[in-house]
Amino acid sequence: MNKEEIINTLKSDNSDLLIKANNIRKQYVGDEIHLRGLIEFSNICSRTCFYCGLRYENHNINRYRLSKEEIINLATIGKNAGLQTIVLQSGEDNYFNSKTLCQIIEKIKSLDVAVTLSIGEKTYQEYKDYKNAGADRYLLRIETTDKNLYKTLHPNMSFEHRMECLYNLKELGYETGTGCLVGLPNQTIESLADDILFFKKLDADMIGIGPFIPHPGTPLGNSNIDLIKNLNLSIRVMAITRILLKDINIPATTAMESIHPNGRIIALKSGANVIMPNITDELHKKEYEIYPDKNNESLDTLITKIKSINRLIANNKGFRKKIVS
């Protein structure tokens, strides 16, 4: 698909797209669903992204930071529940320096699981240190490839630097994940097509796509957004991504489920093959409020849902099996 075809497909509401994405998913990555246990280990953040509830300037939030022991304990609970990947996510919390993070990564790796990091923009050396400590994957959404929009949403950050981070992660041998928000104020369909083409150009191993959900404690809190429209559009962006990047891992994202009780099931039937159950403790997962009404379904509920659509739970670490064409 070229850019024009992507734009036309995004603008239409023809459900053939979702069926096609589902078929390609089945053909290239099969019926297995990979579960990645998510630990939200700190909601402290030095950034001021306009959409995110964790932004530094949101004072209406209880800030927390888990201890090394608490993080490792949650990872152990996840491993014992059968999870084979642990995802460590946080705001950009400078308390966690390279040394501390590497100790945590090493401990979690000793549980024989894959480790994914989602902790924002770091230096090349830091990414290298985490990799040497055993980290396997890294998630860093580009959020939008529209440079002007990027600039208005991310004060004191640079689009070029975020790009550089993604290419550094690739170079260091991480399975690299990126993705975008869908339905941001002033975001165009054309720019979403560019986002998808960028995923292809980067040859991303994982793509996370989520509908934008306004958070009242942010500058975009009063945006007049049709959430169902955002959900539908994000499913379409995801489906086209599956068609273009056939063998990658694509999560049915929590933001989709937060808009619609069946959001993740719809995504799993439209190209997705990954789910990230939140294994943070009950108290802190509520305080990790990047957007309101975040869906925090338990691992058991998610497994029941997966089985209800006749999909399988994978029994491996779920690395990308690249198909060489």
Ligand code: SAH
């Ligand atoms: N600090 C890390 C993790 C960010 S939270 C980083 O920079 O990568 C993970 C993702 O949540 C972000 O990449 C963003 O795409 C998403 N997110 C943030 N605010 C959101 C909102 N209001 N609605 C939907 N998704 C949001």
